[in-house]
Amino acid sequence: xxxxxxxxxxxxxALPGARAEVEDWTGGGDHFxxxxxxxxxxxxxRIEQHRLVYDVFGGEIGGPIHALSLNTQVx
Amino acid sequence: MxxxxxxxxxxAIAEAITDNPVILFMKGNPDRPACGxxxxxxxxxxxxxxxxxxxxxxxxxxxRQELSELSNWPTIPQLFVNGELVGGCDIVTEMxxxxxxxxxxxxxxxAEPTVGPDSGPVQPAxxxxxxxxx
Numbered sequence: 001x002x003x004x005x006x007x008x009x010x011x012x013x014a015l016p017g018a019r020a021e022v023e024d025w026t027g028g029g030d031h032f033x034x035x036x037x038x039x040x041x042x043x044x045x046r047i048e049q050h051r052l053v054y055d056v057f058g059g060e061i062g063g064p065i066h067a068l069s070l071n072t073q074v075x
Numbered sequence: 076m077x078x079x080x081x082x083x084x085x086x087a088i089a090e091a092i093t094d095n096p097v098i099l100f101m102k103g104n105p106d107r108p109a110c111g112x113x114x115x116x117x118x119x120x121x122x123x124x125x126x127x128x129x130x131x132x133x134x135x136x137x138x139r140q141e142l143s144e145l146s147n148w149p150t151i152p153q154l155f156v157n158g159e160l161v162g163g164c165d166i167v168t169e170m171x172x173x174x175x176x177x178x179x180x181x182x183x184x185x186a187e188p189t190v191g192p193d194s195g196p197v198q199p200a201x202x203x204x205x206x207x208x209x
Binding site for chain 1: 112143147148149150151160161162163164165166169170
């Protein structure tokens with residue numbers, strides 16, 4: 001079961017320079033909420049920004065990570 | 076989005092997206108959402124009084140699988156407007172609060188945005204993709 005810290009470091013590892021804050025939304029280890037601030041989002045619409053983060057986790061979203069609620073921002 | 080005629084579920088999904096200017100794929104139906112994220116998304120649409128078609132993805136796991144492959148979006152709900160994926164619960168809620176959703180749907184934004192079920196519009200019956208699987 002992933003922890004908020006693991007999710008944070010995977011996002012920050014995949015998007016160099018990004019800052020992510022991740023919390024376990026329900027305390028159950030499968031609903032997470034993340035705010036991600038990344039230069040990589042520049043010029044992308046929201047869908048594309050969220051896809052960039054979802055792509056870090058591939059098939060885990062909807063599987064072990066039931067939900068990853070996102071707020072994406074450009075610095 | 077590529078439509079595959081040899082895949083009846085994917086074809087039915089693609090057709091539903093084409094045929095309905097505003098369509099929400101969700102867990103449960105608008106009267107009985109089966110997930111909090113679907114419920115919030117329905118509430119945003121109903122808060123604007125915007126009519127929308129709804130598809131429950133729960134009756135057959137293949138609906139969700141095909142939908143996500145078609146849309147390249149991993150989670151449910153998914154809102155499509157004029158054939159384009161707008162987003163899931165997070166994006167729809169953000170756009171509701173900013174007024175962008177009202178603009179996109181061509182409806183009047185409420186003076187004070189509150190997500191509430193007070194005066195929902197008359198909704199068409201939910202579409203049943205699973206009924207078309209033969």
